[in-house]
Amino acid sequence: MHNHTQKPHVKTQKKLLLMGLPNVGKSAIFSRLTGLDVMVSNYSGTTVEFTEGPSRFDHETYRLIDVPGVYNIQKSHDDAEAIAIKMLNDNPEGIIFVLDAMNLEPSLHLLLQVLEYDIPTIVALNRNDLSTHRGIKIDHELIARRLNVPVVPTIALLGDSLELLREKTSVLLNHPKTNHLKVPDENERWKTVEVLLKRAVMYPKPNGKETQQASFLVKPFPGIPIALLILGLVFGFVIGFGMGLRQWILLPFFDGLIFPWIELWVHRLIESPMLVEMLIGEYGFLIKGIEWPFALVLPYVVSFYIMMSILEDTGYLPRLAVLLDGMFKKIGLTGSSVIPLLLGYGCGIPAIMATRSLPSKKSRLSVAVMVSFAIPCVSQTGAFIALLVEYSLLALIMVFAVSIIALMIVGFVMDKIQPKAMPFTLMELPPLLVPTPKIIAKKIFLRIKHYIKDGAVPMIIAIFFTAIFYELGALSYLGERLSPLVSGWLRLPTEASTPLLLGVIRRELAVLPLIDMNLTTLQFFTASVVALFYVPCIAMIATLAKEFNIKTAIGVLLFTTFTALFLGGLIARIGALFL
Amino acid sequence: MGLRRRKRLQHRYLQPEIDQMHGLNIGEEAIIYDVPDLRLLASLGIRIGKPIKVITKSFAKGPLVLSVQDRHVVIDRKLAEQIIIKR
Numbered sequence: 294m295h296n297h298t299q300k301p302h303v304k305t306q307k308k309l310l311l312m313g314l315p316n317v318g319k320s321a322i323f324s325r326l327t328g329l330d331v332m333v334s335n336y337s338g339t340t341v342e343f344t345e346g347p348s349r350f351d352h353e354t355y356r357l358i359d360v361p362g363v364y365n366i367q368k369s370h371d372d373a374e375a376i377a378i379k380m381l382n383d384n385p386e387g388i389i390f391v392l393d394a395m396n397l398e399p400s401l402h403l404l405l406q407v408l409e410y411d412i413p414t415i416v417a418l419n420r421n422d423l424s425t426h427r428g429i430k431i432d433h434e435l436i437a438r439r440l441n442v443p444v445v446p447t448i449a450l451l452g453d454s455l456e457l458l459r460e461k462t463s464v465l466l467n468h469p470k471t472n473h474l475k476v477p478d479e480n481e482r483w484k485t486v487e488v489l490l491k492r493a494v495m496y497p498k499p500n501g502k503e504t505q506q507a508s509f510l511v512k513p514f515p516g517i518p519i520a521l522l523i524l525g526l527v528f529g530f531v532i533g534f535g536m537g538l539r540q541w542i543l544l545p546f547f548d549g550l551i552f553p554w555i556e557l558w559v560h561r562l563i564e565s566p567m568l569v570e571m572l573i574g575e576y577g578f579l580i581k582g583i584e585w586p587f588a589l590v591l592p593y594v595v596s597f598y599i600m601m602s603i604l605e606d607t608g609y610l611p612r613l614a615v616l617l618d619g620m621f622k623k624i625g626l627t628g629s630s631v632i633p634l635l636l637g638y639g640c641g642i643p644a645i646m647a648t649r650s651l652p653s654k655k656s657r658l659s660v661a662v663m664v665s666f667a668i669p670c671v672s673q674t675g676a677f678i679a680l681l682v683e684y685s686l687l688a689l690i691m692v693f694a695v696s697i698i699a700l701m702i703v704g705f706v707m708d709k710i711q712p713k714a715m716p717f718t719l720m721e722l723p724p725l726l727v728p729t730p731k732i733i734a735k736k737i738f739l740r741i742k743h744y745i746k747d748g749a750v751p752m753i754i755a756i757f758f759t760a761i762f763y764e765l766g767a768l769s770y771l772g773e774r775l776s777p778l779v780s781g782w783l784r785l786p787t788e789a790s791t792p793l794l795l796g797v798i799r800r801e802l803a804v805l806p807l808i809d810m811n812l813t814t815l816q817f818f819t820a821s822v823v824a825l826f827y828v829p830c831i832a833m834i835a836t837l838a839k840e841f842n843i844k845t846a847i848g849v850l851l852f853t854t855f856t857a858l859f860l861g862g863l864i865a866r867i868g869a870l871f872l
Numbered sequence: 873m874g875l876r877r878r879k880r881l882q883h884r885y886l887q888p889e890i891d892q893m894h895g896l897n898i899g900e901e902a903i904i905y906d907v908p909d910l911r912l913l914a915s916l917g918i919r920i921g922k923p924i925k926v927i928t929k930s931f932a933k934g935p936l937v938l939s940v941q942d943r944h945v946v947i948d949r950k951l952a953e954q955i956i957i958k959r
Contacts, residue, residue, distance in 0.1 A: 398917060615946050618946075628934075722946060
């Protein structure tokens with residue numbers, strides 16, 4: 294997950310690197326040692342951009358840098374490896390190397406490469422609990438003696454032994470020592486690792502059971518039926534739980550308690566009818582500014598992120614990627630593209646950032662465009678559900694069907710217009726884990742906080758200005774101007790120009806104002822499809838420009854808007870034939 | 873590497889137990905005989921002399937899932953064609 298929002302200013306120039314393979318818990322150690330909140334997940338490549346934060350070691354503050362996980366340190370096309378090399382050459386004071394107890398061989402191989410840089414290094418033997426649970430016995434003292442580095446067994450997710458790690462790191466930093474271990478040859482290096490492992494590790498006798506891999510999940514049968522079942526349950530939970538939260542908790546709370554109270558006080562305190570309208574009228578800021586972000590959208594943000602966080606931490610997503618790999622190959626992508634696509638149903642920005650872990654430039658661009666084009670973000674999904682669920686469940690399902698069909702078409706087109714390239718899949722499946730409730734809760738909390746800061750607050754500001762412009766008559770004036778498009782082409786009432794205008798600012802605002810309008814089912818559907826493809830949010834356009842270039846961003850902007858209006862008119866006409 | 877590889881491939885026709893990795897069936901076990909020079913493969917445990925087991929082969933052009941030591945590795949069919957194994 295990206296962390297560009299969280300880069301606290303750190304004064305000290307003394308750097309300490311946190312390194313290791315992908316998905317070994319570096320980010321978990323990072324957040325414990327710095328006290329900063331970073332997202333951790335059970336799949337590789339969660340940290341695509343390095344994160345840094347201040348951390349204290351014995352009265353001195355260091356810049357702790359969470360280096361993206363790599364398997365090797367060599368000059369290559371790999372972004373993460375390039376970053377790791379740059380960091381190592383940037384005179385760090387020391388390295389905390391995270392050794393994965395579940396995956397010692399490549400971990401030690403990487404450690405040997407890191408030790409060649411002659412930088413004082415301490416080793417955290419992480420996920421010690423998982424290996425012990427599996428009956429693997431690791432003699433960490435032997436590893437420490439052989440490689441001449443301090444080794445501390447840790448369980449980062451639970452915070453075990455991290456203070457001991459901090460203490461030992463302080464000792465190392467006060468009395469820096471390097472060990473001059475050089476194994477220049479690749480084959481020699483593997484041999485050294487194998488010899489070391491033979492002595493230091495005792496594996497249990499195999500009992501024929503594969504408890505943590507659950508290989509049936511990646512077999513076409515029963516893997517695919519299970520995947521459909523899981524995705525169906527996720528969809529059902531997101532809608533069901535969200536609706537329950539809204540219907541039984543949030544709406545009674547706001548409609549029954551808060552809004553009458555606000556209305557009472559506004560009428561008591563304010564004389565001017567125009568001001569009253571602005572505050573509690575049609576687009577009344579005090580009503581809609583609370584109702585839309587918190588009563589209509591928030592429930593779905595909560596239910597979506599509960600599901601997403603659980604899916605992420607179980608390690609199921611990479612298994613889904615394996616099942617879908619063959620299908621994605623048809624459009625020149627790898628199965629791992631499914632992760633950014635699913636993240637897109639939350640928010641497009643982390644999704645676009647997550648494309649960094651995809652294997653090629655081409656697949657990055659394809660997936661980013663697919664996300665911007667046809668995947669509604671969680672706010673918009675919440676708005677769709679709030680709008681359609683009461684009128685027509687079928688229309689709701691059809692909106693999502695349109696989204697998925699469009700996704701395939703965009704993927705296909707992106708494959709055709711870019712030069713041919715065949716990325717190949719090569720990855721390790723993380724162990725299947727039961728998520729830790731505490732970690733899940735923290736993740737959901739972080740994401741809701743993020744929604745309030747980057748979603749609800751801009752929404753409230755937009756509603757504030759809408760209330761003013763609406764009461765001043767500016768919206769109805771613009772609406773008149775847009776009437777040939779709105780009533781003529783899309784066959785919607787003139788008042789439906791308001792969501793179109795607001796949709797430019799935020800995606801869900803292209804949907805929410807429709808709720809109070811009196812439309813036919815066809816009109817609701819038309820307006821929803823328009824909203825689905827309509828202008829992606831401004832933050833997303835900016836991310837596209839930053840991650841790719843301005844041309845891409847503008848291209849996506851123009852093309853989605855055109856598609857939205859074109860398809861909307863088409864649906865209005867075709868639908869009229871049937872209804 | 874090139875010459876050694878070609879020799880091994882020639883050998884293949886004389887030794888029926890030598891095959892490309894994607895020729896293995898689900899559940900079959902084998903020893904890695906030759907691999908392309910790709911460091912990520914080595915890190916994932918796919919090195920000469922290592923035992924592997926095919927867990928599943930996906931339909932369409934999907935990847936193979938291998939059990940390598942106690943890990944599960946997903947490997948593209950195209951890449952599996954370039955890996956030579958010994959049954």
